[in-house]
Amino acid sequence: MSAGGAGRFARLRHTLLGRRYWQRYRFTTNNEVKLLRSGDEFFEALIGRIDAAGHDVMLETYIFCDDEAGQEVNDALLRAAARGVRVRVITDGVGTARLKMFEQWPLAGVDHRIYNPHLFGRFGFSRTHRKLAVIDDQYAYCGGINIVDDYENNGEKLPYRRWDFAVELQGPVVSDVRDAFEVQWRRIRVGHRPLESMRPDLAPHDTASLGSLRRRRRRRNEALWAGGEPCVAFVARDNLINRRAIEKAYLAAIGQARHEILLANPYFMPGRKLRRALVVAARRGVMVKLVIGRKEFKALDYAVPFLYHALLRAGVQIAEYEKTLLHGKVAVVDSNWGTVGSSNLDALSLMLNNEANVVLLNDPAIGGLREAILGAFADARRIDEAHYESRPARLRALSWIAYTSYRVAMKLLTVGGYD
Structure with missing residues (x-):
């Protein structure tokens, strides 16, 4: 690419993404974090804030259901719009059906955009899987909480509410969440209006110092980690710049673990780097506990156990959670690092979909998250290595076929990115 072409491409990327979004993620101090442990807690908090909003409401979600929870959120959005608040909503074209309420929104002043309306669209196969406000x-x-009733799953009643989490944030990190939403809002519309209408927030010549800015940010992040002061980072994943941001956040934490790694995830199909990091941590004496969801997608129920062999041999403790639908995507490392977000540990989340996690360092909310993961591990069915290795040959073969099929499909969808 010529120097002129490279410069134009750099300006285009910056125009689409903005300054802060270019720099992966940053840790900030002086934030307040509240851990929300269920949809009930999340919807009560969210609707309360929407009802008190004075000028701006933004909401992005993968699923918006026309059920009791969805109607309550919808009513709050309409009340806000009626007061003159600017209300913007992003839903996913596959995750959310074309609901009747959407027809009412433009008339009521709610601005709604759909990310990738079709299975294969302008953004390829990717979905917006983020849950932001x-x-x-x-x-x-x-x-990880969608706009959906806590006890409903694909038309079936759950025995207990979903096991899921969100965080309410106040402080400097809020501006990073807002920036990510604004980027998404612009990206969805870029095909319908001139690029020049989207104003950048960094002069083009400043992009030359991007590498230096990233190095300074990395050093500052490391200093905050070592310093013991509570801090928060918002980590967004996309297919433009931040392709491996969430995976790298996990890898950094696992690589520095000294005592304990607690991880809960419904779709545990990470690539080799993350699996290897867990194995290495367990072999150096770190206690590693994985809580894995079951009974949502039968193919994954067969494929995921294929990964257990190497993990169990290294000393990783694995438990399958079947009490209710495990939907939370959370982790705690050494009681001083934690993450809550939308990203599963599978190829779609780590390599294809738009995702968003919050990373906490030395924050008091980590204690509640650790307690919840340990509670789920105690409620789950522990995988015994000897029993696992003695599975019938038919079941082992079925697991290999399911895993291999998944891996091939994901390599095709991610154009070889998934390993």
Whole structure:
């Protein structure tokens, strides 16, 4: 590519992404974090903030259901719009059906955009799997909770509410969540209006110092980690710049673990780097506990156990959670690092979909998250290595076929990115 072409491409990327988004993620101090342990807690907090909003409400979600929870959130959005609040909502074209309420939104003043309306669209096969909200630039939400009733799953009643989490944020990190939403809002519309109408927030000549900025940010992040002061980072994943941001956040934490790694995830199909990091941590004496969801996708129920062999041999403790639907995507390392977000540990989340996690360092909310993961591990069915290795040949073969099929399919979808 010529120097002129490279410069134009750099300016285009910056125009689409903005300054802060270019720099992967940053840790900030002086934030307040509240851990929300269920949809009930999340919806109560979210609707309360929307009802108190004075000028701006932003919401991005993969699933927006026309059920009791969805109607309550919808009513709050309509009330806000009626007060003159600017209300913007992003839903996913596959995750959310074309609901009747959407027809009402434009008339009521709710601005709605759909990310990738078709299975294969302008953004390829990717989905927006993020669950975000920003209220008046003062409060932000991030987690794994969709706009859906806690006890419903694909038309079936769950025995207990979903095991899921979100966080309510106040402080400097809120602006990072807002920036990510604004980027998504612009990206969805870029095909419908001139690129020049999207104003960048960094002069083009400043992009030359991007590498230096990233190095300084990395050093500052490391200093904050070592310093013991509570801090928060918002980590967004996309297919433009931040392709491996969430995976790298996990790898950094696992690589520095000294005592304990607790990880809960419904779709545990990470690539080799993350699996190897867990194995290495366990072999150096770190206690590693994995809580894995079951009974949502039968193919994964057969494929995921194929990965257990190497993990169990290294000393990783694995438990399958079947009490209710495990939907939370959370982890705690050494009681001083934690993450809550939308990203599963599978190829779709780590390599294809738009995702968002919050990373906590030395924050008091980590204690509650650790307690919840340990509780789920105690409630789950522990995988015994001897029993696992003695599985019938038919079941082992079925597991290999399911895993191999998944891996081939994901390599095709991610154009070889998934390892």
